[in-house]
Amino acid sequence: MSYTKEQEAIVLKVLSYKSHQFYEILSVKKTSEEGEIKRSYRKLAIKCHPDKNPHPRSSEAFKVLNKAWEVLSDPQKKTIFDQTGSDPTSRFSGASTSSSSPFASGRSGFASAGGGAHPFEDDLFNMFFGGGGGNSPFNSGPTFTFGGNGFTFQSFGGGQDPFMRHRRTTRRAAPRPPQQNRDQAQSPQSLWEGLKGLLPILLILIVPILSALFSDDTSPDYSFVPSREFNVERRTPRHNIPFFVNDHFTKKYENKSRQQLRNYDVKVENLFIQDKRAKCSREQIRKDQLIEDAVGWFTTDTEKLKQAENMPMPNCDVLRSLNLI
Known part of the structure; x- marks a missing residue:
């Protein structure tokens, strides 16, 4: 083709x-x-x-x-x-990549960057893997034997033991306390760490409860939707957003100064904008997900893409009408 x-x-x-x-x-x-x-x-x-x-x-x-x-x-x-700067998925990222396999030519990655052999490559290979050939002192005889706690190097060839029959033994770990005692020692610390991690959440839950207990009235004074209860219209100072208050608001703020009423209106306006921003953000995320689903690896579903691009976003439209996005 x-x-x-x-x-x-x-x-x-x-x-x-x-x-x-x-x-x-x-x-x-x-x-x-x-x-x-x-x-x-x-x-x-x-x-x-x-x-x-x-x-x-x-x-x-x-x-x-x-x-x-x-x-x-x-x-x-x-x-x-x-x-x-090296490939993190490769176990031999630091070795030469001249061969297709890290075990090329029967070795395990001893080749140097210049392609020549390391002076001690054959001896090391023969010592640990029992290879033959050459005049290495590690060339004949048994390689090594295991025994006891650890292993013992035996004669590697020529009747001469280059390691002087060095015996390596494992170090015994110090006796550990019983599991029950360790758990008892760690329990208070773990409990305290857990409480510290939960402290922010507890504060978030407790503060509103205490505020509700010590406040005189927790019912809202306003609504953004008119109703029989909320039938007096007010407007926010900066963006002229309409909202509606009830008789409780009238009694509560009838003796307040003009500045206090303005501060109240500003607070309502900020809450309105924050709510619209949060909902607009969720609408945008949903739209992006639909567009990504419509655009496949090799083909694009034009019908789904059109629907995603025309998805209604009422909260974003409100912010756009206020010139906030």
Whole structure:
């Protein structure tokens, strides 16, 4: 199947970077936000997907993109990568990548960056894995035997014991107190830590209760919806928002100064705006979720997208009419 120059260019561009240049692979910067990284990955993944791009190396480029996304989409892996510059998903990220396997040629990652062998590579390998060949003093005889608490190195060859029959034993841990005593010692501290963690929540719950107990009347003095009880209209000073008060308000504030009444109106206005902002924020989150659901990986549901874009947002409309957003 033939492919276009653009399809070839995007594949070769992705493959031109080194395997750990994750930001360059996804065409983003280190300072890019999570949403920007996600959008760039989706755009490139669609262009490099083997079902969409017939280039013979598109599958390889798609895997490279997925690798970069795996690291940069995970906050913990991304932090490790930003600090170290190495692939956090690789157990051998600090070793040479010249071979396709960390165990190439029967070794376990001893090759140096220049491709040459370490002077002590063969001896170390033979010592621990029983390899043969060469004139190493560790080349013949039994490798080592286990026994007791730990292990004992035996003769490694030539009748000479390079470790002088060194015996390593495990250190016994100090006796631990019975579980019951430990639990009793930790119980008061754990209880206090738990109470400290719950203290903010308790304050939030207790303060309104105490306010209600010691206040003369907890019924509201106003409403934003007119009714038989709330039938006297007032207006807020800055945005001219209508609200309605009852007879209790009239009796309570009939002897108050003009400044006190204005402060009351300002308080009502602030509560109204705070309520609308919170509800508008929830409307915007819901709209973004619907748009994201409509835009798939490879196809976009135009009907769902249209519905999401035209979703009613009454609280945001109120704030917009007040020039607050």
